[in-house]
Amino acid sequence: MAVSSSSASAKALSCLHASLLAPETPQRTVVAASASLLRRASVRMRASAAAPAELKKTVWVWTENRQVMTAAVERGWSTFLFGSKDLGKDWSSTARINPLFIDGPNIFDGENQKVAVISQVSSPRELELVQPDSVEAVNVVIDFRGGWQVIPAENIVAAFQGCRGTVLAVSTNSNEAQVFLEALEQGLDGVVLKVDDMDDIIKLKDYFDRRNEAKSQLPLTKATISKVDVVGMGDRVCVDLCSIMRPGEGLLVGSYARGMFLVHSECLETNYIASRPFRVNAGPVHAYVTVPGGKTSYLSELRSGKEVIVVDQHGLWRTVVVGRVKIESRPLILVEAKDNSGDDTYSIFLQNAETVALVTHESGSSGRTAIPVTSLKVGDEVLVRKQGGARHTGIEIQEFIVEK
Template identity: 90%
Template sequence: MAVSSSLGSAKALAPVRASLLAPQSQGAVVASASSRRASVRMRASAASPAELNKTVWVWTESRQVMTAAVERGWTTFLFGSKDLGRDWSSTARIDPLFIDGPAIFDGDNQKVAVISQVSSPRELELVQPDNVEAENIVIDFRGGWQVIPAENIVAAFQGCRGTVLAVSTNSTEAQVFLEALEQGLDGVVLKVDDMDDIIKLKDYFDRRNEAKSQLSLTKATVSKVEAVGMGDRVCVDLCSIMQPGEGLLVGSYARGMFLVHSECLETSYIASRPFRVNAGPVHAYVTVPGGKTSYLSELGSGKEVIVVNQNGLWRTAIVGRVKIESRPLILIEAKDNSGDDTYSIFLQNAETVALITPDTGSGGRTAIPVTSLKVGDEVLVRKQGGARHTGIEIQEFIVEK
C-alpha cells in the first residue's frame, strides 16, 4: 500500500516526534504546538540519551502488555477499536492513537501518521521523502525481507524532519530496525501480545543508555612485577575494532580491574589485531554490561563485554571467539594512591600484552607492555565492590588475597 493521502496536520508533527522521544512526554500528542515545545524542553533533560532518539509505540490487545509498557515509561498505544482505547484510557494514563485504514489519528481526531505496507521493491520506492506528504510514517514490512529495506529507508530519510517507524512483532525485530545502518530507524511500533517482548526491548534500551555514561578510572602505582610460570590464558576476539587507548577491564579481584590494552598497535614481529585483547588467565574477572563481571573462562561467541578507553568512555561489544592456550604468565600488583588497597592481575608475558596508562594530555604513551613494566609505573584501574554472586555486586563480608 503506497502512501498517497496528505497529512493536513503535518507541520504540527515535528514537535510530536520530539515529545515521543522521551516516554514520559507522550501526553504532548494532544497538546497545542506551543505547549508541546515547552513540555519537550522540560522533559528532555530527564530522558535517557539513547531513547531521546528513538520512538516506541505499543500495539496490543493485552492488558498485561499495556501494564508492562506503562511501567517502563511507554504510554503511546495504537488501537483498532476506539472502544478499547477509551476503556484502557479510563484505567491507565496512556495516550491512545487510533488506526483507520492507512491513517493514524489521535484522541482529537487529528491525523498524526500514515501506515505504509511494503512487500516489494516497487512499494519501497514509493516510500521516499519526495513521494509522501506525511512527516510521520509507520512502515509495515511484509514478505520476509526486513534488514535491507530498513537500511534503504534509513538512507533515504536521513536529515528529514519526520519520524519513520517500523512495525515489529517481537523485540528481536525491533532491534534490527533500531540498528539498521548503525543509526537505525527513528523508532518502532511494537505489535506484541507477550509482555516478555516489552521487558526485553526495555533492557536493550537500558544497555544502550548505560553505554553513554563514563566510568571512573583511578591511577594505581605498580608495586610488583614477577614471572610466575605457565597458565591457561584467554584471548578475547571481538566483533568490533578497537582503537589505541581502548581495552577490557580485567582483574584477579572484582574490587580492582585493570584496563588491558587491545592488540591494535603495530609491531615489528606481528601484525596488528585490533579486535583482540589478550586478557589474562581463565580465573580472572572481566567487566560485562549491567555492572556485572564474568569469568574469562565463561565468555564465548555471542556474549557481550564492555570496551573502555583511557578516559573511561565505554561501549558494548560482542564476543566473536575465545581462545584458551597455555602460556607463560606474569603477576602484576598495583596500589591505589591511598596505598591501602592492592590489586593484582596475571597476564601473558609477551610484548603484545599491555596495560593502559593515565592520559597525561601531553602526547605521552597510551600503554606499557608488560615486558617493560616496572615498579613505580602508573596504570589505570577501575575500583568497585569486591563481593560478587554470579557476577552481581552484593553487600557481604569478603576477604580476597
C-alpha cells in the same frame, strides 16, 4: 501526556511510534492499500540541510494486554496505539499513558491531530513510494511484508539519512525490533512493538540497556603500580571480538571484582607483528571480565556469541559480541596496584608479552594511551574500575568477603 495541537509536528518528528491493527480487524484492509493512499495523500518526508543531532530510539507499543502495558510503562515506554478509543480512554484512566489512535492508514493523537501514516511494504515498487522529498513533513510507520526485512530496512535507512522526519518499523517480537534498530548500523528511528507477550517488552528493554543507548560513562580511577613479578606459566585467554577497537579501548579485567584493570586491545602497530584491533589478550582463565548488565564473567566462560563491555580511556562504554576465544598456555606476569587512598590493592595476571598493555590515564601531548606489561614498573599509574567485591554468579551482592 497527549501531543498538543501546537506541538504535534515537533512531537511526531522527535519520537514517532505506532502500531497496526490485527489482521482480522476491518481497518487492516485499509492499511493493505496504504501504498496507493500514500501517493494520493502526498505523504513524504522533508529533507534537512544538516543531519540532526543523534536521538534516542523510540518505542511505541500496540497491545490489548494490560500486563504488557504495565511492563512497558514500568520501563519508560508510555505511548500506546489503539484501534478503539474506548479502550484508550479506559487505559488512560488507570495509567499515565500517551494514547494514539489508528484510523485507516493514518494515526491520530488524542486531539485528533494526524501524527503519522502507515505504509505497507511488500515489494520493491511499494518501497520506492516511501521516499523523502520537500512536499510536507509527516512521519511514516512501515509494515514490512513479503518475508524480506533486512534489505528493505537498510534501503530505508539509506534513503532517509539526514532527514528531519521519523521512520519506524512494525515489529512483532523483540528479535525483529533488533533487526530494524541495527539496519546499516544507524538503524531506523524506532520501532512499533506489536506484541501481547510481556517477555518481548522485557527483552527489548534489556537490549537497549546492553547497547548503552544513553552512552553513559563508567567511572575510572587512577591506581599506582606496586608490584610487577614474573610468576610462570598459566592458561591465558585471548578474546577476539566482532568489532574493531580504537586506541584507548579495552576490556575491564581483574583477579578481584572489586578492582578491574583496563586491559588495552592489540590495535596498536608494532614492528614485529601486525595489529589485531579486534583482540584483547585479557588474562588467565580465572580472571573476571565485565559483561553487560553490571555483571562479571570468568574469562573461561566466554565463548562465541557472548557479549562483553568495551571501555575507553574516558570511561565511555559499548557492548560488543565475542567472535572467538583462544585459551593457550603462556608465561604470566603478576601486576598489583593500589588506589590513591592506599586502602585497597588490586591484582591481575597478564601474559608476559610486548603486545599486552594496561591503559594509562595520560593523554594529550604525551600521546601515550597504554603501557606494555614488559615496560611496566612500580610507580606507574594505570586506570582501574572500582566496584563492589562480593559476587554470586557474576552479580554484585552485599555480603562479607575477603579476596587475597
